[in-house]
Amino acid sequence: MAQLVGVMTTSHVPSIGVAMDTGLTFDPYWKPLFDGYGPAKDFVRDLAPDITIVVYNDHGLEIFLDRVPTFGVAAAPEYVSGDEGWGPRNIPAFKGDPAFSWHLIEHLVAQEFDLTMYQELQVDHGFTVPMSIAFGGRSGEIAAWPTRVVPINVNCIQYPLPQPRRCFKFGQAIRRAIDAYPGHERVMILGTGGMSHQLQGERAGFMQPAFDRMFLDQFAPNPQALIDLPLGTYMKEAGHEGAELIMWLVARGAMNADINEVYRHYHVSASLTAAGLGCYVNA
Numbered sequence: 001m002a003q004l005v006g007v008m009t010t011s012h013v014p015s016i017g018v019a020m021d022t023g024l025t026f027d028p029y030w031k032p033l034f035d036g037y038g039p040a041k042d043f044v045r046d047l048a049p050d051i052t053i054v055v056y057n058d059h060g061l062e063i064f065l066d067r068v069p070t071f072g073v074a075a076a077p078e079y080v081s082g083d084e085g086w087g088p089r090n091i092p093a094f095k096g097d098p099a100f101s102w103h104l105i106e107h108l109v110a111q112e113f114d115l116t117m118y119q120e121l122q123v124d125h126g127f128t129v130p131m132s133i134a135f136g137g138r139s140g141e142i143a144a145w146p147t148r149v150v151p152i153n154v155n156c157i158q159y160p161l162p163q164p165r166r167c168f169k170f171g172q173a174i175r176r177a178i179d180a181y182p183g184h185e186r187v188m189i190l191g192t193g194g195m196s197h198q199l200q201g202e203r204a205g206f207m208q209p210a211f212d213r214m215f216l217d218q219f220a221p222n223p224q225a226l227i228d229l230p231l232g233t234y235m236k237e238a239g240h241e242g243a244e245l246i247m248w249l250v251a252r253g254a255m256n257a258d259i260n261e262v263y264r265h266y267h268v269s270a271s272l273t274a275a276g277l278g279c280y281v282n283a
C-alpha cells in the first residue's frame, strides 16, 4: 500500500512567491521569514515523497463566486501556475498522477464526500508558494519538481465554508484512501493557508499571534481542541482568511492520533499575514 510519510503545513502568502522570484529573500524584511524555511526543505528532501497532496484554496483564479465547490480533487496529467496579476510564475509545470487522483476520488466519494473533480486546473499562490517553500523552485531555480502532485481544494472564500470538524474527517477519509492504494508510493500532504490574517473590511490587517501559537501548540498533541472550535471562532480569532487553517486540519486528520512535531517556524508578519509552518511525522 502507499504510505503517508509526513505532513508539512504552511501559510501561502502570494508575496512570498514574488519575494522568491524577484531575489528578495535576503532583504531585511524577508530574511527572518526565509531563514526559517531551510529546515523544512531538509525535512521534505528526507521524506522524498513520490506524490504530494496539496490541500489549498483557489483565490479566484479558477473558481469564481458563482460556482464554488466545497471540496474538489484534481486528476490532470499536469498543472501550470496561473496568472494572478504578476504574470504566471516562471516555475516548471507540476506533473500529476491521474491514476492516484482517480483512486482518491473514487474512495472519497465512496466514503460520502461528494466532490467536484477536475480534469484540467491551473493553480494559484495557494498551491505554488507552499510547493516552492517545500521543494525550492523559485523562478528559474529547478528544471522539474521532484514529486508528482494532487491538488485538493477546499472552499475558504464563499460563505458557508466547511466546518473544522468536517475538514478533519475529510483528512481521515484521504488517509484511508492512501492506505488502500495498491502501489508503494511515498505520500506527503501539504496543508496550506493561515495563520491569522484578514484582507478586507474594517479589520483588514488583523493578526492575532496568541491564537496562532495556541493552534500550533495544540496541533500535534490535541487536535480535538481545534476541531471542536466552530468556524466562527476561527474567523473571529484568526481573521476571515485566518480560517484557512481548516486546511491544516485536513492534513492533521490524515495523520495518526499520535504524531511528532519535527520542526516549527512562526513569523509575524509576511505581507498582511502571520506566517506559520510545521513539519510532522506519524509517531
Ligand code: DHB
Pocket: 012, 013, 014, 015, 059, 193, 194, 197, 199, 241, 270, 271, 272, 273
Ligand atoms: C495574503 C494572504 C493570503 O492567504 C492570500 O491568499 C492572499 C494575500 C496577504 O497577506 O497578502
Ligand code: FE
Pocket: 012, 059, 126, 193, 194, 241, 244
Ligand atoms: Fe489564502
